[in-house]
Amino acid sequence: MNRQATRPRAEQGQLSIVLVDDHAIVRQGLRSILDREDDMRVVGEATTAAEARVVLDRLRPDIVLLDLKLGTGSDTEGLELCSEITANHPGIGVLVLTTFLDDAYVLEAVHRGAKGYVIKDVDTSALVSAIRTVARDESAFDSRSASVMARSIRTAPDEPALTEREQGVLELLATGLSNRVVGERLFISETTVKFHVRNIMRKLGASTRAEAVYEASKMGLI
Amino acid sequence: MNRQATRPRAEQGQLSIVLVDDHAIVRQGLRSILDREDDMRVVGEATTAAEARVVLDRLRPDIVLLDLKLGTGSDTEGLELCSEITANHPGIGVLVLTTFLDDAYVLEAVHRGAKGYVIKDVDTSALVSAIRTVARDESAFDSRSASVMARSIRTAPDEPALTEREQGVLELLATGLSNRVVGERLFISETTVKFHVRNIMRKLGASTRAEAVYEASKMGLI
DNA sequence: GGGGTGCCCGTCCGATCGGGTAGGTGCGGG
């Protein structure tokens, strides 16, 4: 561990990689795995989005392995970082690496320019092969991610996007409040609440509020 | 990596450890971290509950680091394994290691004899210290886990346990079916469905079916 | 045998939901 890493880029032919993950255990695991590959070199690590911005700006690696769930903060922190990287550093290939498969997240990550999406429970050879794929500027999605995308394309054309108001109504719905009480909380009439509830159910493809809550919960909206 | 590990037990004074986790990355990370500690030695690994049974039976380590989420199968696989280990191998200290904090899981793990509960995003020193704590046969819970337990003690005396029937009703509830239709699906009368729904709501502390679905979703029941 | 629990069923009723109709406002982009 006494190697110097002063140079921003790895040697010729080597892929420089930065790890962004708040789990020390995972970072250590990735390091161990990647250090065994002759053509790869982990040149930096970051544990938060803020730290990642600094590190990436300075090191400009070929690849960044990005965990979308960063810390306990906002769930979109990792996604926003993903957008930023692809916008500001087109040369950096973003390979998203998460713990489990979340349909909404896969799609969001793709929209935001991730070149690959890998679940952490892949074996090590699949991971390094995904990295090489992204390094060739191709897309790397494991079979499960791919099926998620395929499914979403044929089932959900676009719009599960709830408006701000609907989101607020939805959150109160989940706590078991009636339309009338939700209206009182949000200072709107019961009629309006019903209006929003119906729109929520329509957008989520649910036929009752209970199902809407279930779908929203699955999609991570609440 | 060419060391032999033929002997089931580590040398005198060393803690023998077995890793049970389906993520290769995590296992590798744990190995790297623990191998740096002079008094610890990773003597085996397992990726599934079945594999773990064999490995633990043969190696009988001092400590097992157990990820509760094993594979894509049943969510209770890890918990059941936890029970088995504490029942069949009282000498093995179970330190549960999961990706994120799930209130219900922490409690379940404790009930089933886990001596410690650590979230994967702790830093490495906290992890090794937790291992040493468990090795001394003390309890090791990080502050967040401890607060979950404290909270559950004062808010939920015991019984979120749903009966099999209630579980079935709950799952259909989440799909937005009415009491009548749920009854048709389960070949019971609508009245009986209402009976179960009310019991579900009571057990989950919910006042409507929507809230019940939300709570159940949070608790990982559906 | 009593007591606990899971499971099953019924009737009654007021409150609420789901869905339809009809409108209005404000704000931004083509």
Add this chain to the structure above:
DNA sequence: CCCGCACCTACCCGATCGGACGGGCACCCC
């Protein structure tokens, strides 16, 4: 300037829910 969109409101109505009574049967454990 008009269109779309988010947001708000009102009336109506049948279906459903949530909760309150009442009952039953089978099981296991003390």
